[in-house]
Amino acid sequence: MKITEIKEARVSIASEIANAYINFSKMDVSVVAIHTDVIRQGEPVIGYGFNSNGRYAQSGLLRERFIPRLKAAASESLTDETGENLDPFHIWNVLMANEKPGGHGERSVAVGVLDMAIWDIVAKVEERPLAQVLADRFGDGTTDPDVSVYAAGGYYYPNDDLARLKAEMQSYLDLGYTETKMKIGGAELSEDQRRIEAALDVVGAPSCLAVDANGRFDHDLTVQYAEGLAPYGLRWFEEAGDPLDYAIQQRLCEVYSGPTATGENLFSHQDVRNLLRYGGMRADRDILQMDPVLSYGLVEYLRMLDELRIHGFSPRNCIPHGGHQFALNIAAGLKLGGNESYPEVFAPFGGFADSTPIQNGRVTLPDAPGIGFEDKSALMDTLRDHLG
Amino acid sequence: MKITEIKEARVSIASEIANAYINFSKMDVSVVAIHTDVIRQGEPVIGYGFNSNGRYAQSGLLRERFIPRLKAAASESLTDETGENLDPFHIWNVLMANEKPGGHGERSVAVGVLDMAIWDIVAKVEERPLAQVLADRFGDGTTDPDVSVYAAGGYYYPNDDLARLKAEMQSYLDLGYTETKMKIGGAELSEDQRRIEAALDVVGAPSCLAVDANGRFDHDLTVQYAEGLAPYGLRWFEEAGDPLDYAIQQRLCEVYSGPTATGENLFSHQDVRNLLRYGGMRADRDILQMDPVLSYGLVEYLRMLDELRIHGFSPRNCIPHGGHQFALNIAAGLKLGGNESYPEVFAPFGGFADSTPIQNGRVTLPDAPGIGFEDKSALMDTLRDHLG
Numbered sequence: 186m187k188i189t190e191i192k193e194a195r196v197s198i199a200s201e202i203a204n205a206y207i208n209f210s211k212m213d214v215s216v217v218a219i220h221t222d223v224i225r226q227g228e229p230v231i232g233y234g235f236n237s238n239g240r241y242a243q244s245g246l247l248r249e250r251f252i253p254r255l256k257a258a259a260s261e262s263l264t265d266e267t268g269e270n271l272d273p274f275h276i277w278n279v280l281m282a283n284e285k286p287g288g289h290g291e292r293s294v295a296v297g298v299l300d301m302a303i304w305d306i307v308a309k310v311e312e313r314p315l316a317q318v319l320a321d322r323f324g325d326g327t328t329d330p331d332v333s334v335y336a337a338g339g340y341y342y343p344n345d346d347l348a349r350l351k352a353e354m355q356s357y358l359d360l361g362y363t364e365t366k367m368k369i370g371g372a373e374l375s376e377d378q379r380r381i382e383a384a385l386d387v388v389g390a391p392s393c394l395a396v397d398a399n400g401r402f403d404h405d406l407t408v409q410y411a412e413g414l415a416p417y418g419l420r421w422f423e424e425a426g427d428p429l430d431y432a433i434q435q436r437l438c439e440v441y442s443g444p445t446a447t448g449e450n451l452f453s454h455q456d457v458r459n460l461l462r463y464g465g466m467r468a469d470r471d472i473l474q475m476d477p478v479l480s481y482g483l484v485e486y487l488r489m490l491d492e493l494r495i496h497g498f499s500p501r502n503c504i505p506h507g508g509h510q511f512a513l514n515i516a517a518g519l520k521l522g523g524n525e526s527y528p529e530v531f532a533p534f535g536g537f538a539d540s541t542p543i544q545n546g547r548v549t550l551p552d553a554p555g556i557g558f559e560d561k562s563a564l565m566d567t568l569r570d571h572l573g
Numbered sequence: 574m575k576i577t578e579i580k581e582a583r584v585s586i587a588s589e590i591a592n593a594y595i596n597f598s599k600m601d602v603s604v605v606a607i608h609t610d611v612i613r614q615g616e617p618v619i620g621y622g623f624n625s626n627g628r629y630a631q632s633g634l635l636r637e638r639f640i641p642r643l644k645a646a647a648s649e650s651l652t653d654e655t656g657e658n659l660d661p662f663h664i665w666n667v668l669m670a671n672e673k674p675g676g677h678g679e680r681s682v683a684v685g686v687l688d689m690a691i692w693d694i695v696a697k698v699e700e701r702p703l704a705q706v707l708a709d710r711f712g713d714g715t716t717d718p719d720v721s722v723y724a725a726g727g728y729y730y731p732n733d734d735l736a737r738l739k740a741e742m743q744s745y746l747d748l749g750y751t752e753t754k755m756k757i758g759g760a761e762l763s764e765d766q767r768r769i770e771a772a773l774d775v776v777g778a779p780s781c782l783a784v785d786a787n788g789r790f791d792h793d794l795t796v797q798y799a800e801g802l803a804p805y806g807l808r809w810f811e812e813a814g815d816p817l818d819y820a821i822q823q824r825l826c827e828v829y830s831g832p833t834a835t836g837e838n839l840f841s842h843q844d845v846r847n848l849l850r851y852g853g854m855r856a857d858r859d860i861l862q863m864d865p866v867l868s869y870g871l872v873e874y875l876r877m878l879d880e881l882r883i884h885g886f887s888p889r890n891c892i893p894h895g896g897h898q899f900a901l902n903i904a905a906g907l908k909l910g911g912n913e914s915y916p917e918v919f920a921p922f923g924g925f926a927d928s929t930p931i932q933n934g935r936v937t938l939p940d941a942p943g944i945g946f947e948d949k950s951a952l953m954d955t956l957r958d959h960l961g
Contacts, residue, residue, distance in 0.1 A: 195637075207671040239673055245633005246679065249583075283595040285627055286788045287816035287838030288867075290676030291634065400674045428675035429843035432850065450675030455817035462820065463851055479676075 186269055186310070187260045189229070190220040191252050194571035195242040196235075198531045202340050204368055204399040214534060215242040215295070217252075218572040219302045223269075223310050225554070230309045233558050233568050234302030236294045237478045237507040238531045239449070243295035251280050251295050270310045273303045277484040289453035293481045300482020301511050301556070309555040315511075316550055319518030323487065331547040332516045333523035334537075335395065335420075336360070337508070338530075339367020339384060347383040354387040360528055363393055363546030364420060370398035370406075374413045381417060395420040400427050400450065407433050411441035421446040421472050429456070435465030446472035449506035452480035454488035461496040468498045472522065476506035477515055486515065508535045510556050517550055524548075533563035574657055574698070575648045577617070578608040579640050582959035583630040584623075586919045590728050592756055592787040602922060603630040603683070605640075606960040607690045611657075611698050613942070618697045621946050621956050622690030624682045625866045625895040626919045627837070631683035639668050639683050658698045661691045665872040677841035681869045688870020689899050689944070697943040703899075704938055707906030711875065719935040720904045721911035722925075723783065723808075724748070725896070726918075727755020727772060735771045742775040748916055751781055751934030752808060758786035758794075762801045769805060783808040788815050788838065795821050799829035809834040809860050817844070823853030834860035837894035840868035842876035849884040856886045860910065864894035865903055878907065896923045898944050905938055912936075921951035 194216050200209045216235045223230045236243065255263075258279045265272040280296050308315040316328045336357035342349040350367070357365050367384050369377045381396065388394045396419055402410060407425040414422055421444040426433030428450035437445055447464070451457050457475060460466065466473070473493065477486035490500055504523040505512045508531065516524045526543075527535040537543075538551040538560035551560040558564055582604050588597045604623045611618045624631065643651070646667045653660040668684050696703040704716045724745035730737040738755070745753050755772050757765045769784065776782045784807055790798060795813040802810055809832040814821030816838035825833055835852070839845050845863060848854065854861070861881065865874035878888055892911040893900045896919065904912045914931075915923040925931075926939040926948035939948040946952055 207673055209671075211671065240676065241638060243633070245631070245637060247633075249633060250629060283597075283599065285595055285838060287844075288628065288678030288681070288840050289817075290681070291679030293676070293678070427843055429677075429841070429847060431847065450673060452676050453817070455815055456675075459817060459819065459847065459851075463847075 186264060186271070187222045188219055188255065188263065189222050191255060192218045192220075192572040193244065193247050193252060195244050196567060196571055198238060198534060200530050202530060204371075204397070206399045206401060209238070212238060213242040214238070215244055215247055215298050216568055216571055217247070217298055217302050218568065219299070219306060221306055225309060225312060230306055232302035232304070232306035232309065232555070234298040234300070234305065235534055236298050237476050237509065237512075238527070238534070239506070240291070240294045240479050243291060243298065246292055246295040247298065250292070251299060254280055254282065255299065271303055271306055273300060273307060273482070273484050276300075276303055277482065289456060289480070293452040293485075294479050297478035297480060297482040300484055301478055304483055304511070305555045305558070312554045314550055314552060314554060315514040315556050316518035319515065324519055328517045328550070329520055331549045332513055333364070333546060334362070334526040334543060334548050335364035335366055335523065335546070336362040336528050337366045337397070337525050338528065339365065341368060341371045347380065350380055351383050351387050354384050357528055358387065361543030361545065362526070362528070364395070365393065366395040366397055366420075366423070368399065369396045369410070370401040374410060378413060381414075381419070385417070391418040392420055395423060395446070397423040398425050400424045402426050402433070404433055404436060407437050408440055411437055415441060415443065419443060423447065423474070424449070431460060431463035434460070435463065438465035438467060438471070444470040444472060446474055446504070448474040449476055451475055454485060454492050457489045458492045461492060461498070466498075468496075468502065471502065473498065473503045474506045474525070475503070477512060478507055483515060490519065510537055510558065510561065513537055513548065513550060514556055533561070533567050536561070574652060574659070575610045576607055576643065576651065577610050579643060580606045580608075580960040581632065581635050581640060583632050584955060584959055586626060586922060588918050590918060592759075592785070594787045594789060597626070600626060601630040602626070603632055603635055603686050604956055604959055605635065605686055605690050606956065607687070607694060609694055613697060613700060618694055620690035620692070620694035620697065620943070622686040622688070622693065623922055624686050625864050625897065625900075626915070626922070627894070628679070628682045628867050631679060631686065634680055634683040635686065638680070639687060642668055642670065643687065659691055659694055661688060661695060661870070661872050664688075664691055665870065677844060677868070681840040681873075682867050685866040685868060685870040688872055689866055692871055692899070693943045693946070700942045702938055702940060702942060703902040703944050704906035707903065712907055716905045716938075717908055719937045720901055721752070721934060722750070722901075722914040722931060722936050723752035723754055723892075723911065723934070724750040724916050725754045725785070725913050726916065727753065729756060729759045735768065738768055739771050739775050742772050745916055746775065749931030749933065750914070750916070752783070753781065754783040754785055754811070756787065757784045757798070758789040762798060766801060769802075769807070773805070779806040780808055783811060783834070785811040786813050788812045790814050790821070792821055792824060795825050796828055799825055803829060803831065807831060811835065811862070812837070819848060819851035822848070823851065826853035826855060826859070832858040832860060834862055834892070836862040837864055839863055842873060842880050845877045846880045849880060849886070854886075856884075856890065859890065861886065861891045862894045862913070863891070865900060866895055871903060874903065898925055898946060898949065901925055901936065901938060902944055921949070921955050924949070
């Protein structure tokens with residue numbers, strides 16, 4: 186088989202939200218469509234990819250380095266041994282040729298966007314959902330029938346903050362979610378405690394509410410918040426310090442007995458290995474949130490999962506950042522611990538298939554071949570608008 | 574003062590060389606010219622920047638994110654308190670606004686290119702060499718009168734390898750260098766030992782020859798090479814393992830009593846802090862090679878030097894990657910341990926001023942204001958060709 190065309194574009198996902206670190210007023214994503222000469226159901230197979238929110242579009246790197254490498258490669262260097270489907274691992278090596286080690290950012294996003302489209306093609310050529318392909322290749326052959334998803338939000342509002350926070354939390358419950366996540370660290374601890382208590386008024390069980398500091402705390406503030414949060418017994422305490430400050434994470438794990446979570450800003454298996462070596466993470470409770478798109482795609486994510494196993498962790502420790510159908514397929518196929526979701530922001534890239542609403546905090550996957558984008562009409566409209 | 578124009582272009586520095594990890598057949602750099610409304614010697618001050626070799630041009634990130642942020646910023650957010658010169662620290666904050674933590678690659682290069690041009694402007698406005706500006710602002714007011722530079726090369730040749738390696742080493746001595754560096758890890762240890770012995774035949778003292786594995790070795794090969802290299806007493810053993818595998822570096826420092834070197838692929842002070850925390854580096858002998866351009870510029874490099882001091886290291890432990898006049902000014906002004914040089918490759922970006930040849934392994938700095946690019950005619954020709 187051959188790749189016949191690769192299209193690429195930038196799409197804005199600007200929104201008014203902010204976390205403790207950045208605002209999203211200029212946020213955008215790269216979208217790609219990879220066309221092939223394989224015919225399924227009378228049409229050439231096309232794979233689609235885009236990056237998760239939080240890191241910007243990678244038009245430059247895609248146009249200048251990664252798409253040219255893919256186009257320049259001989260077809261047989263991209264396919265599996267049958268020659269009838271693409272091999273994502275071979276393609277990864279083609280994409281990363283002549284890239285130096287270290288420096289894992291930005292290019293990791295560009296490669297991840299292409300990797301998503303490649304896996305979409307692989308599953309479409311097999312005429313099966315990606316989750317099933319992954320379960321067969323890397324698991325026990327069975328997928329999770331549904332996946333736990335939580336609603337990430339809980340933003341700060343300039344006016345009437347507590348009431349609007351409660352309304353936001355209620356809107357998630359109304360959509361079918363049972364677990365939610367809210368921001369902390371944008372206010373004093375005492376104010377954040379009032380916000381947590383307001384959210385708990387709506388969400389109910391503390392085990393259904395996680396908090397996220399987005400990497401803003403130093404050592405002292407981490408300890409102060411650990412003490413201030415401990416009595417609540419929350420679902421998890423996420424990204425206290427800088428994502429590369431493993432000493433802060435280690436300290437948090439020493440002083441905070443509840444679950445902690447981090448990893449969404451680590452983009453290579455080498456960085457994840459360092460977190461596991463030095464961060465004091467506890468396999469019986471802590472959560473790893475690496476994003477399979479921002480970090481060089483599923484090929485690299487599988488290497489991260491290998492590092493987890495070596496260090497005594499399970500795929501169930503993983504609840505990836507991303508909030509889209511690709512991460513959901515990975516969660517179901519590789520039996521992760523769940524998946525993030527961003528209701529009503531980052532549309533139409535966030536969220537799942539039209540035919541699979543959230544029910545009791547869980548979501549099923551459609552039977553559509555590939556990642557299932559074709560069962561999400563707003564997303565397909567956007568992809569077709571930008572990619573022809 | 575105001576920035577009046579920012580020009581940006583891509584320039585190929587393709588060469589036939591390869592290290593144990595990549596070849597340089599598609600290597601390129603970004604070049605920028607930042608124009609201002611400040612007049613010196615009858616002309617508006619223009620600052621020039623470009624990235625060090627080894628990481629690719631960043632046209633996309635410069636055009637899509639970083640140059641637009643600089644252009645959109647109010648002039649008073651870019652200047653110092655007098656309003657009569659730029660403030661590189663304020664500018665850094667403008668460039669990095671709404672960038673998430675972690676993921677330190679590619680964007681670190683784009684920011685570094687702009688940071689170089691900003692420092693060129695700052696020193697030109699002051700009508701002094703950058704080294705002197707840095708000594709006054711961050712040091713004891715005096716610069717090193719000259720800087721030790723070593724010739725990095727020692728490539729593998731497809732034919733007649735030993736003879737060509739010796740000729741290459743002799744060419745460096747003929748240029749005035751006394752210390753050189755050669756590649757290892759592209760062959761078996763026994764073959765690399767033959768190559769080292771051939772190079773020593775030319776260079777003489779083992780303390781004048783360093784070796785560089787470019788991050789290719791695993792734990793076992795690191796230990797094997799440590800044992801095989803120890804008898805020579807070489808200048809240093811560079812980048813044994815993956816740059817983020819601090820456990821390999823720690824192991825190397827345990828089993829190898831000679832100096833080791835690493836850091837050119839760490840692009841943030843957080844990554845450097847991790848190396849210092851976990852890598853077992855020894856302040857009395859080891860070398861840190863972070864590149865002030867590839868890693869978000871001199872503003873971030875100063876943060877790295879702060880981390881070094883906290884961990885008991887001195888700026889003298891630093892011999893930066895880069896091989897250009899910007900790194901040389903930093904070495905002289907901040908009193909680092911030396912500077913890398915790449916004779917005859919990466920031209921015209923590598924190398925120093927036309928008026929300052931290498932003598933006895935050391936190089937002086939011209940009195941030209943700024944970084945001194947105007948005293949390097951081939952570089953200025955290239956910059957003017959591409960930037961108008």
